[in-house]
Amino acid sequence: MSTKADAILTPPPSSEQEASLLEVLDHVLNAGVVLHGSLVISVAGVDLIYLGLNVILTSIETALKHIHRQQLGS
Amino acid sequence: MARDSAQPDRLLYLYGISAKAPAIKPADSVDGLSVVERLEDAGLVAWFSRVAPAEFGEKLATNMENLEWLSGASVRHQRTVSEISDSVTLLPARFGTVFNSDQSLLEHIREQKGALTAALARIEGTEEWGVKLFLNPSPPASPIEITSGRDYLRAKSAMVQTRKHTELDPDVVEFARELQSVAVDSAPSGKVSSGQNNLEWQASFLVRKKDRPKWDRVLKKYATRWADRREIQCTGPWPPYSFV
Numbered sequence: 001m002s003t004k005a006d007a008i009l010t011p012p013p014s015s016e017q018e019a020s021l022l023e024v025l026d027h028v029l030n031a032g033v034v035l036h037g038s039l040v041i042s043v044a045g046v047d048l049i050y051l052g053l054n055v056i057l058t059s060i061e062t063a064l065k066h067i068h069r070q071q072l073g074s
Numbered sequence: 075m076a077r078d079s080a081q082p083d084r085l086l087y088l089y090g091i092s093a094k095a096p097a098i099k100p101a102d103s104v105d106g107l108s109v110v111e112r113l114e115d116a117g118l119v120a121w122f123s124r125v126a127p128a129e130f131g132e133k134l135a136t137n138m139e140n141l142e143w144l145s146g147a148s149v150r151h152q153r154t155v156s157e158i159s160d161s162v163t164l165l166p167a168r169f170g171t172v173f174n175s176d177q178s179l180l181e182h183i184r185e186q187k188g189a190l191t192a193a194l195a196r197i198e199g200t201e202e203w204g205v206k207l208f209l210n211p212s213p214p215a216s217p218i219e220i221t222s223g224r225d226y227l228r229a230k231s232a233m234v235q236t237r238k239h240t241e242l243d244p245d246v247v248e249f250a251r252e253l254q255s256v257a258v259d260s261a262p263s264g265k266v267s268s269g270q271n272n273l274e275w276q277a278s279f280l281v282r283k284k285d286r287p288k289w290d291r292v293l294k295k296y297a298t299r300w301a302d303r304r305e306i307q308c309t310g311p312w313p314p315y316s317f318v
Contacts, residue, residue, distance in 0.1 A: 021145055022267035023309045027204060028148045028155075028169050029266060030278065030316045 084124040085131060086173040089155050090164040090313075091183065091190050095119040100157040104150050105129060110158070115180045116187050121158050122179065130172050138170065152312075159313040163198050165190060166313045193318050199283055200258055201311035205293075206267075206276040207246060208305040246275050249296050256288045257281045261316040274304065278316040 087104050100110045108123040129137065137143045148169060155166050173179040183190065220226050242250075254260050257279040268276070281289050297306050 021149070022270070023204060024149055024152050025144070025266040026263055027202065027278070027312045027315045028152050030261075030263065 082127060082174050085127050086122045086176065086179050087125045087130055088167040088171045088173065088179065089121040089123075089151070089158060090166045091194070092119045092121065092158070092162045092164045093117065093191070093194055094162050096161040098158070098161050100154050102150050102153040102157065104147055104154060106146070106150055110154060113176060113180060116184050118183050118187060118190060119162075120179055120183055121164070122173075123154075125172070130170070134170055134172070155313045155315075163194060164313060165193050165197065165318050166315050197280070197314045197317060200280050200314060200317075201283060202314045202316055203257075203279050203281055203289070203308060203310035204263060204276070204312065205253065205279065206263075206270075206307040206309075207249075207274040208270075208272045208307065209274045210303060210305065211272055242275060245300075249292075250275070250277065252292050252296075253277075253279055253289075256285055256292055259317055263316070278312075280314055280317045 087108075089104075089110070095112055095114055103110055103123040103125075105123065105125050108125055110121060110123055113120045113122070137147070151169055155164065158164050159166075173182070220229060250260075259280040261278045261280075263276040263278050267273070279289075293306060293308055300306070
Protein backbone atom coordinates (compact mmCIF):
# COMPACT_ATOMS: atom_id res chain seq x y z
CA MET A 1 0.00 0.00 0.00
CA SER A 2 1.40 3.34 -0.95
CA THR A 3 0.57 6.02 1.53
CA LYS A 4 1.56 9.57 2.00
CA ALA A 5 4.15 8.42 4.48
CA ASP A 6 6.00 6.56 1.75
CA ALA A 7 6.76 9.83 0.07
CA ILE A 8 9.57 10.47 2.51
CA LEU A 9 11.13 7.09 1.88
CA THR A 10 13.04 8.19 -1.17
CA PRO A 11 16.68 9.16 -1.21
CA PRO A 12 17.40 12.88 -1.35
CA PRO A 13 17.71 14.24 -4.90
CA SER A 14 21.22 13.49 -6.04
CA SER A 15 23.50 16.45 -6.39
CA GLU A 16 24.43 15.08 -9.79
CA GLN A 17 21.55 16.78 -11.54
CA GLU A 18 22.42 20.07 -9.91
CA ALA A 19 26.01 19.61 -10.89
CA SER A 20 25.26 19.00 -14.51
CA LEU A 21 23.15 22.14 -14.74
CA LEU A 22 25.97 23.98 -13.05
CA GLU A 23 28.38 22.59 -15.63
CA VAL A 24 26.19 23.81 -18.44
CA LEU A 25 25.93 27.25 -16.90
CA ASP A 26 29.66 27.31 -16.23
CA HIS A 27 30.56 26.64 -19.81
CA VAL A 28 27.72 28.27 -21.68
CA LEU A 29 27.97 31.48 -19.71
CA ASN A 30 31.73 31.55 -19.45
CA ALA A 31 32.46 33.33 -22.68
CA GLY A 32 31.65 32.88 -26.32
CA VAL A 33 32.51 35.10 -29.23
CA VAL A 34 31.20 38.64 -28.96
CA LEU A 35 30.38 40.58 -32.08
CA HIS A 36 30.86 44.07 -30.81
CA GLY A 37 28.07 46.53 -31.16
CA SER A 38 25.80 43.90 -32.53
CA LEU A 39 23.85 43.21 -29.44
CA VAL A 40 20.36 44.55 -29.29
CA ILE A 41 20.82 44.59 -25.57
CA SER A 42 23.94 46.69 -25.98
CA VAL A 43 22.12 49.46 -24.19
CA ALA A 44 22.03 47.23 -21.19
CA GLY A 45 25.42 45.83 -22.15
CA VAL A 46 27.06 42.52 -21.60
CA ASP A 47 28.22 43.69 -18.22
CA LEU A 48 24.67 43.88 -17.10
CA ILE A 49 24.19 40.26 -18.03
CA TYR A 50 27.08 39.37 -15.80
CA LEU A 51 25.80 41.62 -13.11
CA GLY A 52 22.56 39.70 -13.29
CA LEU A 53 24.55 36.54 -13.05
CA ASN A 54 25.82 37.43 -9.61
CA VAL A 55 22.31 37.22 -8.33
CA ILE A 56 21.91 33.76 -9.81
CA LEU A 57 25.30 32.75 -8.58
CA THR A 58 24.33 33.57 -5.05
CA SER A 59 21.07 31.72 -5.31
CA ILE A 60 22.77 28.62 -6.68
CA GLU A 61 25.36 28.70 -3.95
CA THR A 62 22.68 29.03 -1.35
CA ALA A 63 20.72 26.19 -2.88
CA LEU A 64 23.78 23.98 -2.99
CA LYS A 65 24.68 24.71 0.60
CA HIS A 66 21.16 23.94 1.58
CA ILE A 67 21.20 20.61 -0.24
CA HIS A 68 24.52 19.73 1.26
CA ARG A 69 23.37 20.54 4.73
CA GLN A 70 20.35 18.34 4.28
CA GLN A 71 22.55 15.48 3.22
CA LEU A 72 24.85 15.97 6.17
CA GLY A 73 21.92 16.15 8.51
CA SER A 74 20.33 12.95 7.26
CA MET B 75 10.34 53.52 -39.52
CA ALA B 76 10.66 54.17 -35.85
CA ARG B 77 8.52 51.17 -35.14
CA ASP B 78 10.74 48.95 -37.26
CA SER B 79 13.89 49.67 -35.35
CA ALA B 80 12.29 49.73 -31.96
CA GLN B 81 10.25 46.58 -32.21
CA PRO B 82 11.27 44.10 -34.87
CA ASP B 83 8.91 41.22 -35.35
CA ARG B 84 11.55 38.61 -34.62
CA LEU B 85 15.11 38.75 -33.34
CA LEU B 86 17.91 36.59 -34.63
CA TYR B 87 19.43 34.56 -31.84
CA LEU B 88 22.94 33.55 -32.87
CA TYR B 89 24.43 30.16 -31.92
CA GLY B 90 27.70 30.54 -33.71
CA ILE B 91 29.71 30.91 -36.88
CA SER B 92 31.23 28.18 -39.02
CA ALA B 93 33.12 28.02 -42.30
CA LYS B 94 31.10 25.20 -43.81
CA ALA B 95 27.37 24.60 -44.05
CA PRO B 96 26.52 20.93 -43.60
CA ALA B 97 22.86 20.12 -44.26
CA ILE B 98 21.73 19.41 -40.72
CA LYS B 99 18.57 20.26 -38.87
CA PRO B 100 19.24 20.51 -35.14
CA ALA B 101 16.27 19.21 -33.18
CA ASP B 102 16.51 21.85 -30.47
CA SER B 103 16.62 25.62 -30.33
CA VAL B 104 17.15 28.17 -27.59
CA ASP B 105 13.43 28.85 -27.11
CA GLY B 106 12.37 25.29 -27.87
CA LEU B 107 9.99 26.54 -30.56
CA SER B 108 11.90 27.98 -33.48
CA VAL B 109 13.98 26.13 -36.03
CA VAL B 110 17.68 26.60 -36.60
CA GLU B 111 18.47 28.49 -39.79
CA ARG B 112 21.62 29.45 -41.66
CA LEU B 113 22.81 32.53 -43.46
CA GLU B 114 25.91 32.44 -45.61
CA ASP B 115 28.07 35.37 -46.50
CA ALA B 116 31.73 36.12 -47.16
CA GLY B 117 32.57 32.43 -46.85
CA LEU B 118 31.15 32.22 -43.35
CA VAL B 119 27.95 30.64 -42.09
CA ALA B 120 25.84 32.04 -39.27
CA TRP B 121 23.60 29.61 -37.35
CA PHE B 122 20.61 31.21 -35.67
CA SER B 123 16.94 31.01 -34.70
CA ARG B 124 14.22 33.61 -35.08
CA VAL B 125 13.01 34.28 -31.56
CA ALA B 126 10.45 36.49 -29.86
CA PRO B 127 11.66 39.99 -28.96
CA ALA B 128 9.48 39.83 -25.86
CA GLU B 129 11.69 37.07 -24.50
CA PHE B 130 15.14 37.88 -25.88
CA GLY B 131 15.01 41.63 -26.33
CA GLU B 132 15.07 44.12 -23.54
CA LYS B 133 13.80 41.52 -21.11
CA LEU B 134 16.83 39.30 -21.63
CA ALA B 135 18.74 40.77 -18.70
CA THR B 136 15.75 40.27 -16.40
CA ASN B 137 15.21 36.76 -17.72
CA MET B 138 18.80 35.88 -17.00
CA GLU B 139 18.22 36.58 -13.36
CA ASN B 140 15.38 34.11 -13.39
CA LEU B 141 17.06 30.82 -12.65
CA GLU B 142 14.20 28.80 -14.04
CA TRP B 143 14.25 30.61 -17.37
CA LEU B 144 18.03 30.60 -17.51
CA SER B 145 18.27 26.86 -16.83
CA GLY B 146 15.94 25.98 -19.68
CA ALA B 147 17.40 28.44 -22.14
CA SER B 148 21.04 27.65 -21.40
CA VAL B 149 20.51 23.90 -21.61
CA ARG B 150 18.70 24.30 -24.96
CA HIS B 151 21.43 26.68 -26.13
CA GLN B 152 24.04 24.08 -25.17
CA ARG B 153 22.15 21.25 -26.91
CA THR B 154 21.77 23.24 -30.10
CA VAL B 155 25.37 24.45 -30.21
CA SER B 156 26.56 20.96 -29.38
CA GLU B 157 24.49 19.42 -32.15
CA ILE B 158 25.84 21.85 -34.73
CA SER B 159 29.37 21.30 -33.43
CA ASP B 160 29.02 17.57 -34.03
CA SER B 161 28.96 18.19 -37.78
CA VAL B 162 31.10 21.27 -38.25
CA THR B 163 33.72 23.39 -36.46
CA LEU B 164 31.62 26.09 -34.82
CA LEU B 165 32.68 29.27 -33.07
CA PRO B 166 30.08 29.38 -30.33
CA ALA B 167 28.47 32.75 -29.75
CA ARG B 168 28.10 34.18 -26.30
CA PHE B 169 24.83 33.18 -24.70
CA GLY B 170 22.21 35.81 -25.45
CA THR B 171 23.71 37.25 -28.64
CA VAL B 172 20.80 38.64 -30.65
CA PHE B 173 20.46 40.72 -33.80
CA ASN B 174 17.69 42.95 -35.05
CA SER B 175 17.72 41.73 -38.64
CA ASP B 176 19.42 39.51 -41.23
CA GLN B 177 21.02 42.69 -42.43
CA SER B 178 22.67 43.59 -39.14
CA LEU B 179 23.85 40.03 -38.59
CA LEU B 180 25.49 39.82 -42.01
CA GLU B 181 27.04 43.25 -41.66
CA HIS B 182 28.78 42.29 -38.47
CA ILE B 183 30.04 39.02 -39.85
CA ARG B 184 31.49 40.82 -42.83
CA GLU B 185 33.10 43.41 -40.58
CA GLN B 186 34.77 40.82 -38.40
CA LYS B 187 35.57 38.27 -41.02
CA GLY B 188 39.31 38.34 -40.34
CA ALA B 189 39.03 37.75 -36.62
CA LEU B 190 36.34 35.10 -37.04
CA THR B 191 38.34 33.16 -39.63
CA ALA B 192 41.44 33.23 -37.44
CA ALA B 193 39.47 32.05 -34.42
CA LEU B 194 37.92 29.23 -36.44
CA ALA B 195 41.35 28.03 -37.53
CA ARG B 196 42.47 28.01 -33.92
CA ILE B 197 39.67 25.79 -32.63
CA GLU B 198 39.67 23.40 -35.60
CA GLY B 199 39.80 19.80 -34.38
CA THR B 200 39.62 20.73 -30.70
CA GLU B 201 37.11 20.42 -27.90
CA GLU B 202 36.72 21.95 -24.47
CA TRP B 203 37.05 19.97 -21.25
CA GLY B 204 36.23 21.17 -17.78
CA VAL B 205 38.28 19.89 -14.86
CA LYS B 206 37.41 20.29 -11.20
CA LEU B 207 39.20 19.11 -8.13
CA PHE B 208 37.32 18.39 -4.96
CA LEU B 209 39.11 17.88 -1.69
CA ASN B 210 37.68 15.07 0.32
CA PRO B 211 36.73 16.73 3.56
CA SER B 212 38.89 15.93 6.57
CA PRO B 213 37.38 16.12 10.04
CA PRO B 214 37.66 19.60 11.57
CA ALA B 215 40.90 20.01 13.48
CA SER B 216 40.64 19.61 17.24
CA PRO B 217 37.23 21.04 17.99
CA ILE B 218 37.47 23.26 21.01
CA GLU B 219 35.02 22.81 23.78
CA ILE B 220 32.20 25.22 23.27
CA THR B 221 30.74 26.68 26.38
CA SER B 222 29.64 30.10 25.23
CA GLY B 223 28.34 31.89 22.20
CA ARG B 224 31.72 33.54 21.79
CA ASP B 225 33.47 30.16 21.66
CA TYR B 226 31.00 29.05 19.05
CA LEU B 227 31.75 32.03 16.86
CA ARG B 228 35.49 31.55 17.29
CA ALA B 229 35.25 27.89 16.32
CA LYS B 230 33.09 28.80 13.36
CA SER B 231 35.52 31.45 12.23
CA ALA B 232 38.44 29.02 12.52
CA MET B 233 36.58 26.51 10.38
CA VAL B 234 35.79 29.03 7.71
CA GLN B 235 39.36 30.27 7.64
CA THR B 236 40.92 26.87 7.18
CA ARG B 237 38.76 26.44 4.12
CA LYS B 238 40.14 29.54 2.46
CA HIS B 239 43.30 28.67 0.64
CA THR B 240 45.26 31.52 -0.76
CA GLU B 241 47.82 29.29 -2.38
CA LEU B 242 47.32 26.18 -4.41
CA ASP B 243 48.77 22.93 -3.20
CA PRO B 244 51.99 22.17 -5.17
CA ASP B 245 50.42 18.86 -6.24
CA VAL B 246 47.60 20.74 -7.88
CA VAL B 247 49.99 23.08 -9.63
CA GLU B 248 51.87 20.09 -10.99
CA PHE B 249 48.61 18.54 -12.18
CA ALA B 250 47.56 21.78 -13.87
CA ARG B 251 50.93 22.11 -15.59
CA GLU B 252 50.73 18.57 -16.90
CA LEU B 253 47.23 19.14 -18.26
CA GLN B 254 48.45 22.35 -19.87
CA SER B 255 51.27 20.51 -21.59
CA VAL B 256 48.75 18.24 -23.32
CA ALA B 257 46.17 20.95 -24.06
CA VAL B 258 46.35 23.66 -26.70
CA ASP B 259 45.11 26.28 -24.29
CA SER B 260 43.61 26.73 -20.85
CA ALA B 261 41.23 29.21 -19.30
CA PRO B 262 39.69 29.91 -15.92
CA SER B 263 36.33 28.21 -15.55
CA GLY B 264 33.05 30.02 -15.24
CA LYS B 265 32.20 31.38 -11.84
CA VAL B 266 28.71 29.97 -11.60
CA SER B 267 29.71 26.88 -9.65
CA SER B 268 32.65 28.34 -7.76
CA GLY B 269 30.64 28.11 -4.56
CA GLN B 270 30.47 24.33 -4.61
CA ASN B 271 31.57 22.73 -1.38
CA ASN B 272 35.15 21.49 -1.15
CA LEU B 273 35.98 22.71 -4.63
CA GLU B 274 39.73 23.14 -4.56
CA TRP B 275 40.48 24.17 -8.10
CA GLN B 276 38.86 24.31 -11.53
CA ALA B 277 39.79 25.23 -15.09
CA SER B 278 38.80 24.69 -18.71
CA PHE B 279 41.09 23.26 -21.34
CA LEU B 280 41.11 23.26 -25.10
CA VAL B 281 42.26 19.82 -26.19
CA ARG B 282 42.92 18.44 -29.67
CA LYS B 283 40.66 15.50 -30.38
CA LYS B 284 43.68 13.44 -31.39
CA ASP B 285 45.32 14.15 -28.01
CA ARG B 286 42.41 12.60 -26.12
CA PRO B 287 44.36 9.43 -25.14
CA LYS B 288 47.20 11.51 -23.70
CA TRP B 289 44.69 13.70 -21.88
CA ASP B 290 42.94 10.68 -20.40
CA ARG B 291 46.26 9.21 -19.28
CA VAL B 292 47.14 12.31 -17.26
CA LEU B 293 43.72 12.33 -15.60
CA LYS B 294 43.97 8.65 -14.80
CA LYS B 295 47.44 8.99 -13.37
CA TYR B 296 46.37 11.65 -10.89
CA ALA B 297 43.07 9.96 -10.10
CA THR B 298 45.06 6.90 -9.03
CA ARG B 299 47.65 8.93 -7.16
CA TRP B 300 45.11 10.93 -5.21
CA ALA B 301 42.64 8.10 -4.70
CA ASP B 302 41.12 9.13 -1.34
CA ARG B 303 42.44 12.63 -1.04
CA ARG B 304 40.82 14.31 -3.99
CA GLU B 305 38.14 13.68 -6.51
CA ILE B 306 38.79 14.72 -10.10
CA GLN B 307 35.72 15.65 -12.06
CA CYS B 308 36.16 16.02 -15.78
CA THR B 309 33.28 17.08 -18.03
CA GLY B 310 33.10 17.34 -21.78
CA PRO B 311 33.53 17.44 -24.60
CA TRP B 312 32.04 20.93 -24.76
CA PRO B 313 32.04 23.26 -27.72
CA PRO B 314 34.99 25.63 -27.13
CA TYR B 315 32.86 28.21 -25.27
CA SER B 316 35.77 29.45 -23.18
CA PHE B 317 38.25 29.83 -26.01
CA VAL B 318 36.75 32.14 -28.58
